[in-house]
Amino acid sequence: MSLPLDCGYHLWKRQITVNKRRLLLITTRSLFGTGLMSLLEQQTDRVAIETAADVRTALQKSQTFQPDVVLYFRETSRPEDEALLQELMSRHRARVIHCTLEADRLTIYDQTSINHATVDDLMTAVLK
Amino acid sequence: MTSMTTIKVLVVDDHTLFRKGLVSLLGQQKGMEVVGEAKDGDEGVRLARQHRPDVVLMDVKMPHLNGIQAAQAIRELLPETRIIMLTVSDEDGDLFAAVKAGANGYLLKSVEPEQLIKSIHLLIKGEPVISHAMASKLLGEFRAMAKKAEQPPEPAPAALTDRETDILQLLAKGQSNKEIGSSLDISEHTVKIHLKNILRKLHMNSRVQAAVYAHQHGLVQAPSPGRTRESA
Structure with a gap:
């Protein structure tokens, strides 16, 4: 069977996509969430991004998206989200990174905590 | 720009x-x-x-x-x-x-x-x-300010006589009418009459309001910081 002429390109493209970190971003349409999205969009050569407005939606989307990393960025933490995040971690072995506006701390579940994290800190945690 | x-x-x-x-x-x-x-x-x-x-x-x-x-x-x-x-x-x-x-x-x-x-x-x-x-x-604060501005102004302490000011000061220190009477060497009944006049002049209804007024207008001196109680 002959291959289409552009098969090499598609294989290369597929390989690139496979190599990207699959990032599931849980956030709102607020300044914080949109600003973060804007920063991550500058890294699209390294990350593939999917968004969800809340953890429940993230759980559904993760079944098809299969994230490597889950970013939970909100103004404030919601205690009811904690159990859902744990479930998400156990299902997909995804690294969960948490940051809120109320506490300027990047928490990489559950081992690392970085106060006053920079964009480099965030990207290091995402790409690790 | x-x-x-x-x-x-x-x-x-x-x-x-x-x-x-x-x-x-x-x-x-x-x-x-x-x-x-x-x-x-x-x-x-x-x-x-x-x-x-x-x-x-x-x-x-x-x-x-x-x-x-x-x-x-x-x-x-x-x-x-x-x-x-x-x-x-x-x-x-x-x-x-x-x-x-x-x-x-x-x-x-x-x-x-x-x-x-x-x-x-x-x-x-x-x-x-x-x-x-x-x-x-912000609007709530403005409403409160406007309401306050409509109320009659609080009379200055000067509107009180010297004796009334003395009584107000003792009242603000927490003394009862009886204690004020013995401090000023006047009867409890006289203290009550003075107190009634004080509340009328200040447009107030209670001795607590009068005590707060006294504190707010500096009529009560705070004890000096270095002062300590001596043992008997």
Whole structure:
């Protein structure tokens, strides 16, 4: 069977996509969430991004998206989200990174905590 | 403004990821240029002096110089610069302090980006901007002030006689009518008559209100700090 002429390109493209970190971003349409999205969009050569407005939606989307990393960025933490995040971690072995506006701390579940994290800190945690 | 179309913006916020995200967002807006970003109030004032921005987006709670103090400094340095407080704080105290410091706007960080952009343009046209929730608080404060202004003014302590002032001072120290009577060597009945006159003159209904009045008008001296009780 002959291959289409552009098969090499598609294989290369597929390989690139496979190599990207699959990032599931849980956030709102607020300044914080949109600003973060804007920063991550500058890294699209390294990350593939999917968004969800809340953890429940993230759980559904993760079944098809299969994230490597889950970013939970909100103004404030919601205690009811904690159990859902744990479930998400156990299902997909995804690294969960948490940051809120109320506490300027990047928490990489559950081992690392970085106060006053920079964009480099965030990207290091995402790409690790 | 540098030209008819470009609004120069300075972002001052100690939360790096929030600040960087905001700078990235604003950088994508046509007609807007982020001329600087600062991580605290000190740096914010320095960069404002250096870049003379049209608009400063300022957080309230920051290390070194906080947002209120920085807003006040920028207002004095650059009266034409518009300042929007952009904060998670919905506390009345921060809102009123920001208004007093000369801020032209007060928005919560939960605002959507489109609303912020719209607010910046409104501000440039000279309109103040404020989150709905905070506007209600501000109106509530104005209502309270207006109500207070309608009430008859409190009489000055001078309206009381010397004897009434003595009684008020002792009352404010927590003494009963009987104790006041023995302190001033007058009968309890006389104390009651004086007290009735004091309340009438001050337009008050209770001795507690009168005691508060005495404290507020400096009629009661606080005990000197070095004074200690001697043992018998």
